[in-house]
Amino acid sequence: MTCPPTPSIPIQRKDVFSMRVGMLTSGGDCQALNATMRGVAKSLYKMFEDVEIIGFEDGYKGLIYADYHMLKSSDFSGILTKGGTILGTSRQPFKLMRVPDEFGLDKVEAMKHTYKKLRLECLVVLGGNGSQKTANLLREEGLNIVSLPKTIDNDLWGTDMTFGFHSAVEIATNAIDCIHTTAASHGRVFIVEVMGHKVGWLTLYAGLAGGADIILLPEIPYDVDMVVNAIKERTRQGKRFSILAVAEGAISKEDAALSKKELKEKKKTQVVFPSVAYEIGAMITERTGQEVRVTVPGHTQRGGEPCPFDRVLSTRLGAEAANLIREKKYGYMVAVKGDEITSVPLQEVAGRLKTIDPESAIIKEAKRVGISFGD
Ligand code: F6P
DSSP, rough: OOOOOOOOOOOOOOOOEEEEEEEEEEOOTTTTTTHHHHHHHHHHHHHHHHHEEEETTTTTTHHHOOOEEOOGGGGGTTTOOOOOOTTOOOOOOOGGGGOOOOOOOOOHHHHHHHHTTTSSSSEEEEEEEEHHHHHHHHHHHHHHHEEEEEOOOOOOOOOSSTTTHHHHHHHHHHHHHHHHHHHHTTTOOOEEEEOOOOOOOHHHHHHHHHTTEEETTTOOOBOOOHHHHHHHHHHHHTTEEEEEEETTTTTHHHHHSSHHHHHHHHHHSSOSSSSHHHHHHHHHHHHHHOOOOEEGGGGGGOOOOOOOOHHHHHHHHHHHHHHHHHOOOEEEEEEEEETTTEEEHHHHHTOOOOOOOOTHHHHHHHTTTTBBBOO
């Protein structure tokens, strides 16, 4: 099938000082997407006499189906503190990128077509893991790409920190803080389920910051007996309550030992719980007789305004992305290494997760203060 028609936008002035870039936000949103786009745009407007920024709507979908609009410099004003994304976003799974759409459209060819038709100098992609994989695919296809590390999960390989993470940590921590007072009044076990299917950075940070007694992470499969022992030990010490911070992807040792197929089969035969926290809660009640309450802050963790840390980080990452464009250094993701803002080749980032090492210092320190990881 042929590519969709792309209305052409006349180039105002194309000289060494002019620059036309495309921009999109992809995957799950987070609080600092607008702040980051602002950082890129403000820097570009400073660097080039004539800047045109074309915003693609709803992530790669806008690039595939040529849904875009020209952004004005005023679009980037007043958005530093605004959550969400002015461009909209959507999940376009990487594994389906090479699969034609329902009308037989070749998505990769369509994206290249839109890019070329618009005569973009480069495409700026703000995204998490899947989005970085697609960014790398487009790089392999010959497009000039600069990407930025977005996700509340902080699981992108190649960067110490992603923007959005600390804002989400604040919200998840606040949830645990609020639970603390009610937990103390009632003497119950409380579970706060924190976002993160494959990695537990958000749960670990929020759990530590919120003073959780037990933290369960996807990277450290738990033994339910150890979890129960930790609760019983607290009761023995006269503590009236226990708080668990549990990642969405927390998994038992037993289940972690199974193959994906075996696990799927096992789940078919079990009681279906709304989520992992409820399943763990039921096991705790069964073994301790204690009342358990579950709180799932869910998508509130991605909502609201970016925290000051993220605003600073986004501004710095955005400024560096613009710098890469000025230097025509394409095929890189801007990144944080210690206090430095740097960049890493996309092919190194794509498809690699930054998980928590169970032997890392932060886990050892947490254990030292008495936190149980159920292992
Ligand atoms: O990747 C960010 C994230 O918020 C994860 O922490 C969470 O598991 C997932 O997205 C939720 O995705 P969705 O918004 O599609 O339900």
